[in-house]
Amino acid sequence: xxxxxxxxxxxxxxxxxxxxxxxxxxxxxxxxxxxxxxxxxxxxxxxxxxxxxxxxxxxxxxxxxxxxxxxxxxxxxxxxxxxxxxxxxxxxxxxxxxxxxxxxxxxxxxxxxxxxxxxxxxxxxxxxxxxxxxxxxxxxxxxxxxxxxxxxxxxxxxxxxxxxxxxxxxxxxxxxxxxxxxxxxxxxxxxxxxxxxxxxxxxxxxxxxxxxxxxxxxxxxxxxxxxxxxxxxxxxxxxxxxxxxxxxxxxxxxxxxxxxxxxxxxxxxxxxx
Amino acid sequence: xxxxxxxxxxxxxxxxxxxxxxxxxxxxxxxxxxxxxxxxxxxxxxxxxxxxxxxxxxxxxxxxxxxxxxxxxxxxxxxxxxxxxxxxxxxxxxxxxxxxxxxxxxxxxxxxxxxxxxxxxxxxxxxxxxxxxxxxxxxxxxxxxxxxxxxxxxxxxxxxxxxxxxxxxxxxxxxxxxxxxxxxxxxxxxxxxxxxxxxxxxxxxxxxxxxxxxxxxxxxxxxxxxxxxxxxxxxxxxxxxxxxxxxxxxxxxxxxxxxxxxxxxxxxxxxxxxxxxxxxxxxxxxxxxxxxxxxxxxxxxxxxxxxxxxxxxxxxxxxxxxxxxxxxxxxxxxxxxxxxxxxxxxxxxxxxxxxxxxxxxxx
Numbered sequence: 001x002x003x004x005x006x007x008x009x010x011x012x013x014x015x016x017x018x019x020x021x022x023x024x025x026x027x028x029x030x031x032x033x034x035x036x037x038x039x040x041x042x043x044x045x046x047x048x049x050x051x052x053x054x055x056x057x058x059x060x061x062x063x064x065x066x067x068x069x070x071x072x073x074x075x076x077x078x079x080x081x082x083x084x085x086x087x088x089x090x091x092x093x094x095x096x097x098x099x100x101x102x103x104x105x106x107x108x109x110x111x112x113x114x115x116x117x118x119x120x121x122x123x124x125x126x127x128x129x130x131x132x133x134x135x136x137x138x139x140x141x142x143x144x145x146x147x148x149x150x151x152x153x154x155x156x157x158x159x160x161x162x163x164x165x166x167x168x169x170x171x172x173x174x175x176x177x178x179x180x181x182x183x184x185x186x187x188x189x190x191x192x193x194x195x196x197x198x199x200x201x202x203x204x205x206x207x208x209x210x211x212x213x214x215x216x217x218x219x220x221x222x223x224x225x226x227x228x229x230x231x232x233x234x235x236x237x238x239x240x241x242x243x244x245x246x247x248x249x250x251x252x253x254x255x256x257x258x259x260x261x262x263x264x265x266x267x268x269x270x271x272x273x
Numbered sequence: 274x275x276x277x278x279x280x281x282x283x284x285x286x287x288x289x290x291x292x293x294x295x296x297x298x299x300x301x302x303x304x305x306x307x308x309x310x311x312x313x314x315x316x317x318x319x320x321x322x323x324x325x326x327x328x329x330x331x332x333x334x335x336x337x338x339x340x341x342x343x344x345x346x347x348x349x350x351x352x353x354x355x356x357x358x359x360x361x362x363x364x365x366x367x368x369x370x371x372x373x374x375x376x377x378x379x380x381x382x383x384x385x386x387x388x389x390x391x392x393x394x395x396x397x398x399x400x401x402x403x404x405x406x407x408x409x410x411x412x413x414x415x416x417x418x419x420x421x422x423x424x425x426x427x428x429x430x431x432x433x434x435x436x437x438x439x440x441x442x443x444x445x446x447x448x449x450x451x452x453x454x455x456x457x458x459x460x461x462x463x464x465x466x467x468x469x470x471x472x473x474x475x476x477x478x479x480x481x482x483x484x485x486x487x488x489x490x491x492x493x494x495x496x497x498x499x500x501x502x503x504x505x506x507x508x509x510x511x512x513x514x515x516x517x518x519x520x521x522x523x524x525x526x527x528x529x530x531x532x533x534x535x536x537x538x539x540x541x542x543x544x545x546x547x548x549x550x551x552x553x554x555x556x557x558x559x560x561x562x563x564x565x566x567x568x569x570x571x572x573x574x575x576x577x578x579x580x581x582x583x584x585x586x587x588x589x590x591x592x593x594x595x596x597x598x599x600x601x602x603x604x605x606x607x608x609x610x611x612x613x614x615x616x617x618x619x620x621x622x623x624x625x626x627x628x629x630x631x632x633x634x635x636x
Contacts, residue, residue: 097520098520098525098526101521101523102523113515113517113518115511115518116514117514118507118511122507125507126504126511127522129523137503138504139503142501144484182522194588216575225372
């Protein structure tokens with residue numbers, strides 16, 4: 001056993017390179033997914049499809065199952081029933097969190113989670129795909145190609161000036177962008193972004209909207225968000241979750257006049273959350 | 274000779290290595306070259322005492338690697354230290370041969386006393402130095418690997434993991450107290466005569482052990498410093514600060530933890546193996562949970578997550594202990610507890626943190 005772990009592949013430091021097959025235009029399939037905690041159905045027979053390159057917003061009152069859904073896609077929670085596929089061929093229920101991260105699903109937490117004692121640059125280096133083999137980890141240097149990749153992402157998230165600063169001293173909004181940058185270093189096909197603009201100033205929100213819109217196309221982006229103004233500024237397709245299932249799906253302006261949606265969410269108590 | 278950048282940028286580490294080099298040459302010189310009646314002469318007792326501190330310092334460095342950088346508070350690291358010590362003690366027991374009280378060429382005295390006829394299987398090959406020297410790392414490493422494999426895969430962390438490590442060392446203590454285990458029961462292993470034919474009571478042997486301890490500390494420090502300056506070091510910090518984030522970035526957190534924990538246990542084993550010939554005895558009391566907790570306090574006092582701080586803390590606290598247990602023996606444990614509380618409240622980054630803060634305000 002002690003030999004095995006020094007083997008890069010056995011140590012799980014190997015990145016599987018099964019290319020995701022999205023030839024039917026759908027990147028993520030959730031079908032009939034159900035999960036319950038102590039008898040409470042957090043997700044109830046949920047079916048959801050995310051298109052390749054799509055930017056989708058998911059809204060819903062607290063407890064609608066948004067975070068649980070992200071937990072299922074990223075392997076943190078295993079559902080009681082249902083199928084979750086990445087492209088045509090990859091069964092996500094058979095993989096654990098690191099494996100799912102490596103096949104190209106990046107997740108941003110609700111609370112900005114960056115490694116505060118490390119610099120912005122080091123945070124991005126940490127997230128870089130391909131660096132996670134054991135041999136890749138046992139180095140103190142960075143190759144020119146790796147440097148280029150990091151500076152491209154720094155440009156994309158607008159943190160070029162901050163590259164050498166510690167992540168812990170960044171402003172709240174900058175931490176959120178850094179975390180998005182870390183996801184991009186993983187070269188994901190799908191980005192799951194949980195409440196990206198909570199606590200942001202209007203100017204920061206605007207930049208975040210631009211950033212997420214620029215990512216769509218090359219990546220599929222799923223954004224869970226409470227802020228209706230922000231949702232309106234980015235999404236063409238919106239899914240409303242309620243009590244663990246899809247209540248409605250469509251364009252935001254259509255949904256806003258849907259009496260069902262108004263009752264459970266938009267017009268209800270939770271609208272200002 | 275060109276030094277790599279990770280070493281050159283580590284100022285406090287270079288100071289530590291320079292100090293180790295100075296005492297590694299100076300202490301033997303003051304013992305061997307200065308005549309015994311000269312005031313600067315260092316007695317063999319002092320040399321051995323300093324050698325003991327260096328072994329403790331290496332144990333502290335191994336704890337700092339897992340606690341300071343990876344966030345695993347091991348309250349059982351003295352178990353790995355003690356196991357390393359037992360492995361080397363077994364070698365020295367086998368070297369006694371017919372010079373034991375009972376004069377049995379193969380069986381150590383305590384086995385003759387227990388009326389054992391054959392050497393237990395796990396005592397075989399320990400008469401060979403190279404084998405014992407290997408086991409000093411393999412045995413603690415294997416235990417840490419198996420322990421880590423189960424604990425980290427089940428995602429046991431935080432205070433629960435600390436409690437399990439306490440239980441681990443306590444269980445080993447109880448087991449080693451039993452005569453049936455074949456490690457000398459509560460007396461442990463002692464009455465050592467020589468290593469590779471050199472008497473362990475000779476000044477020259479003690480000097481060699483001292484120098485080896487200094488080299489082991491320097492080597493252990495360099496290995497840990499290099500590790501934390503690689504990308505792997507950043508992964509360790511990421512695991513400490515946000516295990517979930519690290520996992521969702523695609524790292525197999527439990528395997529990294531197992532690997533580093535095992536490496537740390539091997540370092541602790543080496544420290545224990547150098548410690549035992551210098552103090553001349555190893556017994557199950559070394560597994561006592563308090564020993565592991567003390568070692569964690571050394572790291573906290575010196576400064577967690579700095580490596581150099583672990584060395585500083587181990588030497589300072591043990592020096593105070595040597596002094597205080599002679600002057601006011603009943604006060605020591607209160608002093609130790611008080612020190613831990615004071616450091617936790619007032620100096621979260623220990624003495625090294627204090628130095629850094631001074632330097633920052635000065636510049």
